[in-house]
Amino acid sequence: EPEVTQTPSHQVTQMGQEVILRCVPISNHLYFYWYRQILGQKVEFLVSFYNNEISEKSEIFDDQFSVERPDGSNFTLKIRSTKLEDSAMYFCASSSGTLKTQYFGPGTRLLVL
Amino acid sequence: QKEVEQNSGPLSVPEGAIASLNCTYSDRGSQSFFWYRQYSGKSPELIMSIYSNGDKEDGRFTAQLNKASQYVSLLIRDSQPSDSATYLCAVGMDSSYKLIFGSGTRLLVRP
Numbered sequence: 001e002p003e004v005t006q007t008p009s010h011q012v013t014q015m016g017q018e019v020i021l022r023c024v025p026i027s028n029h030l031y032f033y034w035y036r037q038i039l040g041q042k043v044e045f046l047v048s049f050y051n052n053e054i055s056e057k058s059e060i061f062d063d064q065f066s067v068e069r070p071d072g073s074n075f076t077l078k079i080r081s082t083k084l085e086d087s088a089m090y091f092c093a094s095s096s097g098t099l100k101t102q103y104f105g106p107g108t109r110l111l112v113l
Numbered sequence: 114q115k116e117v118e119q120n121s122g123p124l125s126v127p128e129g130a131i132a133s134l135n136c137t138y139s140d141r142g143s144q145s146f147f148w149y150r151q152y153s154g155k156s157p158e159l160i161m162s163i164y165s166n167g168d169k170e171d172g173r174f175t176a177q178l179n180k181a182s183q184y185v186s187l188l189i190r191d192s193q194p195s196d197s198a199t200y201l202c203a204v205g206m207d208s209s210y211k212l213i214f215g216s217g218t219r220l221l222v223r224p
Contacts, residue, residue, distance in 0.1 A: 104156040106155070
């Protein structure tokens with residue numbers, strides 16, 4: 001069964017450093033998403049991406065965040081200058097359409113020290 | 114502010130019982146409704162999706178949607194200890210790409 005994959009599974013970084021989280025969405029899906037979940041809190045939407053551009057972003061997704069689809073399979077989230085409060089689980093998801101089921105990857109646990 | 118509300122639990126049921134999980138949402142424009150299961154430290158895993166009023170059954174799971182009451186529920190029949198997890202309700206709107214998640218209900222199935 002097709003699944004979303006993410007790398008790395010864990011990332012530890014120093015405050016102020018840049019991190020890139022990588023995702024390979026399900027191959028025939030067209031819509032891609034990043035969510036995050038701070039420990040003990042809700043899953044929060046960050047950004048959606050369709051047709052090679054951001055289709056929607058949340059207030060959390062400020063100028064320190066960016067997304068890219070560098071090739072036909074990968075989808076990346078870059079955090080330019082990490083802050084302590086960026087420590088969270090980051091989930092990539094993909095879907096075949098709007099309102100369709102979003103399938104989540106296993107997540108990247110980011111710890112900013 | 115569009116909200117999805119769930120009782121945080123824990124909801125404790127004995128093995129073999131029916132577990133009933135509830136969710137309310139604030140936006141009448143909501144069009145798609147999902148139940149995800151999340152084990153500790155893991156990602157959300159889809160259990161059920163529902164789009165129309167009424168019941169939808171899949172194995173031991175039944176999702177119920179009442180758009181007039183802005184209410185969606187999940188019933189788990191013959192609950193097993195392996196069902197012990199946090200159940201997340203998520204809602205999508207046709208004006209948006211995102212899912213809005215509730216805080217989840219923790220279910221504990223006692224052997």
